Amino acid sequence: MTDRVVPVEEQIIQMSMLNYEPLPMLEVIAERFVLSLTSSLKTQTASVVDVKLSRFDYMSYAAAMAELPGQGLIAVCNAEPWDNSLLMAMDSRFLFAALELMLGGQLNKSTGKAATKPGGHTFTTIERRMGQKLAELTLAELREGMQQVSDVNFVVERMESNPHFATIAQPNSAAVLMSLDVDFEGTKGSVAIIIPYGTLDPIRPLLTKVFYGERYGDDAWRKHLSERIETSTVTLTALLHERSYPMAEVLCWAVGDTIDLRLEEDHPATVLCSGVPMFKGVLGKKQNGSSALRVTEDLNGRDELSHVVDPD
Structure with a gap:
């Protein structure tokens, strides 16, 4: 069976x-x-x-x-x-x-x-x-x-x-x-x-809102915590393009099919940190051949994240 x-x-x-x-x-x-x-x-x-x-x-x-x-x-x-x-x-x-x-x-x-x-x-x-x-x-x-x-x-x-x-x-x-x-x-x-x-x-x-807790501790401890957070490392993700497809079309895809992303060479990318949009930029290549991104627009993502560190 x-x-x-x-x-x-x-x-x-x-x-x-x-x-x-x-x-x-x-x-x-x-x-x-x-x-x-x-x-x-x-x-x-x-x-x-x-x-x-x-x-x-x-x-x-x-x-x-x-x-x-x-x-x-x-x-x-x-x-x-x-x-x-x-x-x-x-x-x-x-x-x-x-x-x-x-x-x-x-x-x-x-x-x-x-x-x-x-x-x-x-x-x-x-x-x-x-x-x-x-x-x-x-x-x-x-x-x-x-x-x-x-x-x-x-x-x-x-x-x-x-x-x-x-x-x-x-x-x-x-x-x-x-x-x-x-x-x-x-x-x-x-x-x-x-x-x-x-x-x-x-x-x-x-x-659905995230609860960050009440404000406890003195200002010295808050300053120390903020400094430690600011010196920590974060992961940035460059989102190049998104496109929606009908579900019926996706179900028909097979190995070898070519998917048209309708993506131009100078298409801007969005840089995200933990899902929060931070910047917009243009992709390019450095002289050594590695990919790079030039920031063209600030999406105020830094302000949103800084409010998490210090809601005041």
């Missing part, structure tokens, strides 16, 4: 579905969310709590749903005023350890574990309500982190124990998965938050 040969067109479609726009600011928000949630859970449970961000991944909604805990509660939430939804899932170990401590109980010191639901057992109304309160507490900390870029409020609409009843997006749509590992005095549980890209659409341009 031979493997099926996947056509080039289908491969392109599959690869395009796997490419998700990174959201650097959201990653920063997630890290700060973990710190604030740790402090909040310590206050609410009066115990030693350790929260870690175990993973932050861009994936399809179906793949993210497959990573949810097998047994627990899922909070289906509405993001106001974005007018869209997100999910927060809590496994039973996190849920019952947190609830037991919040109600003044103590974890089993001999095993370091809290009670968990037997397989297939449904959650009671009281457990669902307490789980919703715990979800609201967690989402309140996420809302505080989001305040850096947008005013938003996360409202829990309902609690579900079956993931099939918590569907909020198409299986192939892009989503962000944030998984947290929570340790209550030796009892370890997990929390997962799934945010579809559609939910983030109103603020996605803000989340």
